[in-house]
Amino acid sequence: xxxxxxxxxxxxxxxxxxxxxxxxxxxxxxxxxxxxxxxxxxxxxxxxxxxxxxxxxxxxxxxxxxxxxxxxxxxxxxxxxxxxxxxxxxx
Amino acid sequence: xxxxxxxxxxxxxxxxxxxxxxxxxxxxxxxxxxxxxxxxxxxxxxxxxxxxxxxxxxxxxxxxxxxxxxxxxxxxxxxxxxxxxxxxxxxxxxxxxxxxxxxxxxxxxxxxxxxxxxxxxxxxxxxxxxxxxxxxxxxxxxxxxxxxxxxxxxxxxxxxxxxxxxxxxxxxxxxxxxxxxxxxxxxxxxxxxxxxxxxxxxxxxxxxxxxxxxxxxxxxxxxxxxxxxxxxxxxxxxxxxxxxxxxxxxxxxxxxxxxxxxxxxxxxxxxxxxxxxxxxxxxxxxxxxxxxxxxxxxxxxxxxxxxxxxxxxxxxxxxxxxxxxxxxxxxxxxxxxxxxxxxxxxxxxxxxxxxxxxxxxxxxxxxxxxxxxxxxxxxxxxxxxxxxxxxxxxxxxxxxxxxxxxxxxxxxxxxxxxxxxxxxxxxxxxxxxxxxxxxxxxxxxxxxxxxxxxxxxxxxxxxxxxxxxxxxxxxxxxxxxxxxxxxxxxxxxxxxxxxxxxxxxxxxxxxxxxxxxxxxxxxxxxxxxxxxxxxxxxxxxxxxxxxxxxxxxxxxxxxxxxxxxxxxxxxxxxxxxxxxx
Numbered sequence: 001x002x003x004x005x006x007x008x009x010x011x012x013x014x015x016x017x018x019x020x021x022x023x024x025x026x027x028x029x030x031x032x033x034x035x036x037x038x039x040x041x042x043x044x045x046x047x048x049x050x051x052x053x054x055x056x057x058x059x060x061x062x063x064x065x066x067x068x069x070x071x072x073x074x075x076x077x078x079x080x081x082x083x084x085x086x087x088x089x090x091x
Numbered sequence: 092x093x094x095x096x097x098x099x100x101x102x103x104x105x106x107x108x109x110x111x112x113x114x115x116x117x118x119x120x121x122x123x124x125x126x127x128x129x130x131x132x133x134x135x136x137x138x139x140x141x142x143x144x145x146x147x148x149x150x151x152x153x154x155x156x157x158x159x160x161x162x163x164x165x166x167x168x169x170x171x172x173x174x175x176x177x178x179x180x181x182x183x184x185x186x187x188x189x190x191x192x193x194x195x196x197x198x199x200x201x202x203x204x205x206x207x208x209x210x211x212x213x214x215x216x217x218x219x220x221x222x223x224x225x226x227x228x229x230x231x232x233x234x235x236x237x238x239x240x241x242x243x244x245x246x247x248x249x250x251x252x253x254x255x256x257x258x259x260x261x262x263x264x265x266x267x268x269x270x271x272x273x274x275x276x277x278x279x280x281x282x283x284x285x286x287x288x289x290x291x292x293x294x295x296x297x298x299x300x301x302x303x304x305x306x307x308x309x310x311x312x313x314x315x316x317x318x319x320x321x322x323x324x325x326x327x328x329x330x331x332x333x334x335x336x337x338x339x340x341x342x343x344x345x346x347x348x349x350x351x352x353x354x355x356x357x358x359x360x361x362x363x364x365x366x367x368x369x370x371x372x373x374x375x376x377x378x379x380x381x382x383x384x385x386x387x388x389x390x391x392x393x394x395x396x397x398x399x400x401x402x403x404x405x406x407x408x409x410x411x412x413x414x415x416x417x418x419x420x421x422x423x424x425x426x427x428x429x430x431x432x433x434x435x436x437x438x439x440x441x442x443x444x445x446x447x448x449x450x451x452x453x454x455x456x457x458x459x460x461x462x463x464x465x466x467x468x469x470x471x472x473x474x475x476x477x478x479x480x481x482x483x484x485x486x487x488x489x490x491x492x493x494x495x496x497x498x499x500x501x502x503x504x505x506x507x508x509x510x511x512x513x514x515x516x517x518x519x520x521x522x523x524x525x526x527x528x529x530x531x532x533x534x535x536x537x538x539x540x541x542x543x544x545x546x547x548x549x550x551x552x553x554x555x556x557x558x559x560x561x562x563x564x565x566x567x568x569x570x571x572x573x574x575x576x577x578x579x580x581x582x583x584x585x586x587x588x589x590x591x592x593x594x595x596x597x598x599x600x601x602x603x604x605x606x607x608x609x610x611x612x613x614x615x616x617x618x619x620x621x622x623x624x625x626x627x628x629x630x631x632x633x634x635x636x637x638x639x640x641x642x643x644x645x646x647x648x649x650x651x652x653x654x655x656x657x658x659x660x661x662x663x664x665x666x667x668x669x670x671x672x
Contacts, residue, residue, distance in 0.1 A: 010406070011405075011406065012219065012221045012405045012406060013219065013221070013222065015219075015221035015222055015224065015225060015405070016174050016221070016224060016225045016228055017170075017174070017404070019225070020173065020174050020177055023177060024177075043183040045182075045183065046181050046182070046183030046184055047174075047177045047178055047181050048178060048181045048183070048184040048210050048229065049181075049183060049184070051210070051214065051225045051229065052210050052211075052213060052214065054213055054214045054217050054222055054225075056217070056219065056222070
């Protein structure tokens with residue numbers, strides 16, 4: 001098992017679109033993926049789960065995975081969160 | 092004698108423009124309680140199949156809505172349904188539901204609703220509109236699943252008479268889409284916001300809509316008379332007899348849904364009674380079902396308000412996301428014009444918590460091209476997307492809120508550099524793309540002769556121009572008497588702009604509300620405006636008016652009106668002219 005912390009930085013948090021992006025991205029890996037916030041841990045490939053976290057801007061997440069590509073999965077999902085799901089603006 | 096019902100007003104928020112009246116029909120949908128039924132052991136496995144079937148039917152249904160709204164290329168509306176597809180096919184959630192059906196031995200609709208409740212509970216406390224939107228999305232899917240479990244393919248709207256205004260707690264995007272071919276004249280919801288997906292769809296269908304009308308579904312009864320204003324957000328319940336009959340008499344034309352009326356538009360270009368062609372175009376905010384109808388009637392887009400892509404997403408869209416939308420619109424309207432206005436954010440268009448909202452005097456603040464030039468990365472991305480779309484259609488680029496020639500030069504410089512970059516990447520675009528500016532700031536109207544040589548066309552934004560000339564906030568109810576685009580000072584500036592443009596051989600269009608105002612149109616045509624771009628809902632009336640107008644009468648009228656001293660004189664002369672037509 002491999003895990004890493006990530007902080008939600010985009011202004012609107014993980015609302016419907018980012019949640020959908022996270023799930024589609026996580027589903028590309030064969031490993032099982034979880035995402036955890038304040039002790040609530042959900043399946044990272046389940047959109048209902050990820051939405052349920054209601055992760056607003058500033059939320060601390062723990063992203064973990066278990067399986068063959070666990071390290072790649074976690075690293076690239078952390079990147080996705082830190083990129084603000086492509087929502088970052090260049091001010 | 093029947094006692095008249097009590098008149099009262101509910102103040103909500105305008106979500107889709109237009110004034111309409113009709114009889115209320117309360118629609119309870121989500122609130123309907125889902126029955127609990129105990130299953131025998133033998134009934135459990137068949138229940139799983141029943142659930143799977145309902146899920147499959149739900150997926151088919153969502154795909155139908157997605158296709159109807161243009162799918163991915165349909166932009167924000169199409170994307171609503173991508174998220175819903177993911178929700179409906181969430182395997183982790185479905186296995187939770189199935190486990191729970193087995194262990195609790197209860198029917199599928201009951202358990203499915205229960206699990207949905209558990210999921211959305213933590214989200215309901217979120218104060219952010221975008222988080223609340225997720226609850227709405229999940230509930231929208233749940234509603235479909237439950238109704239398929241019950242064997243319904245249709246939602247709960249049922250048939251209704253043509254003068255109906257639908258009232259409810261809240262509706263889903265799909266429910267509003269299902270009204271597409273029916274004759275709901277208006278929508279009122281107790282909850283929701285103008286940025287919700289439901290509102291987005293209502294706007295695309297041109298159905299006047301008021302949202303966040305507190306407890307409207309409890310205070311209004313089916314059969315009540317309603318007057319709703321989709322701009323101000325005012326809902327008048329059981330208006331006084333005189334107000335009602337007055338409206339019914341004056342606004343006979345309101346009795347039809349604008350979309351149905353659009354389908355009966357005469358073929359354009361439209362000609363005046365004496366055979367002069369008048370160019371008409373539509374103002375649009377996002378792609379929608381109206382596009383096909385307009386395009387078939389030879390109507391182009393005089394103003395595509397691109398900032399709605401930002402408002403809908405809640406953030407800056409990527410260049411690729413923008414390209415998909417612009418390209419789709421350009422292709423739909425081909426060979427007609429699509430004039431894309433770059434983001435006009437700030438002033439009254441922003442999110443509560445974003446950088447545009449911090450200003451004390453936003454109409455005079457950081458908005459339009461001023462903000463775009465300060466965010467060169469974002470601006471470049473938008474320019475690139477517009478240029479790419481110009482390869483597939485007749486796209487023009489319009490810069491909002493220009494004050495000074497230096498801004499025009501800077502923007503054009505960025506457009507040229509974006510073209511060089513595209514050439515390097517061997518990406519096609521229209522190298523002769525026309526670039527225009529909005530005339531909203533009085534400084535530009537006064538100084539038009541200096542700026543015109545730099546641009547290909549001008550577009551007058553009459554609402555903002557009037558607001559700046561008269562120093563009156565157009566949304567401030569107390570200033571109603573002062574704010575009026577027909578004020579002689581505003582008319583003089585419009586005439587100056589037209590004269591300066593024509594002296595340089597460049598066209599001028601007008602895209603404010605004035606362009607759809609039957610009183611103002613003969614005047615504007617007489618003043619020499621080359622085209623009028625308006626809310627599509629106005630096109631039908633405007634076409635009717637133009638076919639009765641003689642161009643010489645319009646010219647004489649304009650010469651006369653421009654000499655009138657007060658706004659009251661202007662209005663009474665225009666009214667008189669209108670009556671005599």
